[in-house]
Amino acid sequence: MALDDEVEPIEQQRIRRARETMAALDRIFREHSAGSVVALHELHARHLRELGDEPGAMRAEKRARRAKELYQPAEDGAKPGE
Numbered sequence: 001m002a003l004d005d006e007v008e009p010i011e012q013q014r015i016r017r018a019r020e021t022m023a024a025l026d027r028i029f030r031e032h033s034a035g036s037v038v039a040l041h042e043l044h045a046r047h048l049r050e051l052g053d054e055p056g057a058m059r060a061e062k063r064a065r066r067a068k069e070l071y072q073p074a075e076d077g078a079k080p081g082e
Contacts, residue, residue, distance in 0.1 A: 017047050034071030038064050 024040040041064035048057040 038067045
C-alpha cells in the first residue's frame with residue numbers, strides 16, 4: 001500500500017490538470033498553430049489515461065494524429081485535405 005505522501009492527492013491532480021489544460025488553451029489562442037492543437041489533444045489523451053480511461057485516451061490520440069495529418073503540408077504542393 002502506498003503512503004499518502006507518495007500519491008498525489010486527487011485535489012492536486014485536478015488542479016494540475018486544469019492548469020495544464022488552461023496553458024494549452026492559452027497557447028492555442030496566442031499562437032494559432034497546428035502544433036498547439038495537436039499538443040492539446042495529446043495532453044487530453046494523457047489526462048484520460050491518468051484517469052484510467054484508455055478508450056478515451058485512444059480517441060484523443062487519434063484526434064492528435066488526424067490533426068497532424070491535416071496540418072502537414074503535402075509534398076506535392078497540394079493543400080492539406082485535398
